[in-house]
Amino acid sequence: MFGSFERLVALRYLRSRRKEGFISVIAWFSLLGIGLGVATLIIVMSVMNGFRTELLTRILGLNGHATVHGSSAPMTGYDQLAVRIGEIPGVLSVTPQLQGQVMAMVNGAATGALVRGLRAPDLMARRVIPENIIAGSLENFAGGPSIVVGSRLAAQVGARVGDKITLISPASTPTAFGSVPRMRAFTIVALFNVGMFEYDNSFIYMPLDQAQLFFKSGDAVNAIEIMVGHPDQVDEIRNPLALVVGDGRYAVDWKQKNSSFFNALQVERNVMFLILTLIILVAAFNIISSMMMMVNDKRSSIAIMRTMGASQGMITRIFFMSGASVGVIGTVFGSLLGLVFCWNIESIRQTLQNFTGAELFSAEIYFLSTLPAEVDPIEVALVIAMALFLSFAASIYPSWRASRTDPVEALRHG
Secondary structure, rough: OHHHHHHHHHHHHOOOOOHHHHHHEEEHHHHHHHHHHHHHHEEEHHHHHHHHHHHHHHHHHHHHHHHEEEEEOEEHHHHHHHHHOOEEEEEEEEEEEEEEEEEEOOOOOOEEEEEEEOHHHHHHHHHOOHHOOOOOOOOOOOOOEEEEEEEEHHHHHOOOOEEEEEEEEEEEEEEEEEEEEEEEEEEEEEEEEEEEEEHHHEEEEEEEHHHHHHHOOOOOOOOOEEEEHHHHHHHHHHHHHHHOOOOOOEEEEHHHHHHHHHHHHHHHHHHHHHHHHHHHHHHHHHHHHHHHHHHHHHHHHHHHHHHHHOHHHHHHHHHHHHHHHHHHHHHHHHHHHHHHHHHHHHHHHHHHHHHHHHOOOOHHOOOOOOOOOOOOOHHHHHHHHHHHHHHHHHHHHHHHHHHHOOOOHHHHHH
8 A cells, every 4th residue: 555665755754853843843742642631531531431441340249249138127037038039040149148237345345337148058158258358267167156357357357267246236225224225245256358448347256146136036037139140130139029929028139239339430521521522632633743844844846756656646645654653553552551551550559659758549438448440441442442533533634735735836936
């Protein structure tokens, strides 16, 4: 498509000579702008993807894809109901639970917490907990008044594995001297850290029978969590589940509970994509300006080539190749920079944090303890294609103007 003569002239025009230094500087800024725009777009999209994936994995890993609640009172006969729910096509596991708010206290230090009572096999089946135990073991979870506590919650009250922690329920117990808060001491057998601040800072897991004794619920639970093969499959079980739970109970899936949160993430992601695309667009306009200046500067050279037999098509291809080269080089540079940054983003964050002494990614604000990045090959390809398209489009008009240069007029005024 492009001859060796055209490539040679195009590359020669991109080289800076003293009198063309300003034009070359604009071209270099265009290249840098496209590269930074592509890199920033890849990094931001990857971080947003990582946020969504990590939050979805942790939220659903601990909360299940759907939950059945009693409308007014705890649910009895929950094992029979769990069996019927498990028969619905697509349901992988069903976990009866008893949940309740408590105050956790150790040596005068206290904090609020959420207790989840469930059977030991059900806790072991939630891989996100067994895979993130940082101290202790789950072997003694089913033995007596034992609990598993989030690492940040334990740090707040200064508790370690083996310590006794007193849990105080907001529900009171009537006595001859009046109502007193319900409280009991439990032994910490393990600490977990799933990497999500909200859960590590507030969750306590307790054997189901111990939770029923502590909350005095009898043989009843107030939640039945359901896991399916893939989070999006909750749409398929929604109607069958509503028929199985019947009256007096209701089911809520993760999309209904977290729809506003994930919708906000999607909107923010789309807006960031549009805003950062403007960087590439501005760089493309820089290509147009630098190419137009080059065309005006090379009018005499264009006239000489035309008088030597160069066609309008050859002139068009020479200047198109000059402008497109800036876009291609900038896109390749930006893609490599963005991918390398994404693959090492947590190491880069730690290095900058150690160098500056400032906390660049607070778990209390961003929910996650590490900065996630998930590179989507399709999105990267889309960003590269968009950058190349804008670069090529920006080179068309200056190339056409160059080909329309009148040799006689150019030599007369040259």
